Amino acid sequence: MKISLLINEGPFTHQASDSAYRFAAAALAKGHEIYRVFFYNDGVNNCNKLSEPQTDDRNLVALWSQLAKDHEVDLVVCVAAALRRGVKDEIVADGFRISGLGQLVEAGIQADRMVTFGD
């Protein structure tokens, strides 16, 4: 199945990004395709490569980057939501790209399922 994900919360404050990551990894392991992961609202903060969690905790930004690298998952950060929050190209981690909201709508159109992770 072709699946798109929408993540509406930033890392650490909420579990949304953790759950989405684990969902994506599990879906890929089962042979499904992740068409796109779209980051919206505070979810745009998931791409911030300056994020530096304590060493005994998971590093969500790095986990997403690695998932993108291993499985060629398209990680898209909403430009309007990102600019509001000071998230710009210079702090975007590998594997993420900043683009428009149209990418979310298109992800919904192309995928068999759209799954939202939020608060």
Place this chain on the structure above:
Amino acid sequence: MEEYDEGGPEIVKRFMYVNRRPPHGTIYALECLEVVLITAAFEQFESLVFMDDGVYQLKKNQDTTGIGTKNFSKTYRALDDYDVERIYVEKESLEARGLTADDLIIQPEILPTDELREIMAQQDIVFSS
């Protein structure tokens, strides 16, 4: 997305945006509205629902001067210009808050929960904010 051929989009899905939070206090209502307006450009079958405290998003005479945030409530009036015509308000949510159709900035279709549930079940994609 690439531009559509003159015949319109190849795939048309039912997109529903469900607003359940008040207009101010968090950014969800405003950022949902931004998605709604973008979706309109994709010529999909689009609808909006306002329920729970989300019904306050459509309240007339909002004034955000005191909290220094953007008053985006007039944008709901522009939805018609974007051909977003299917706008539903849950009757029970409205009544529970002492509101009537006259309190709203636009004229949505006011439906009881049972009917809304049926419409929701027909959707391809439901975004909840």
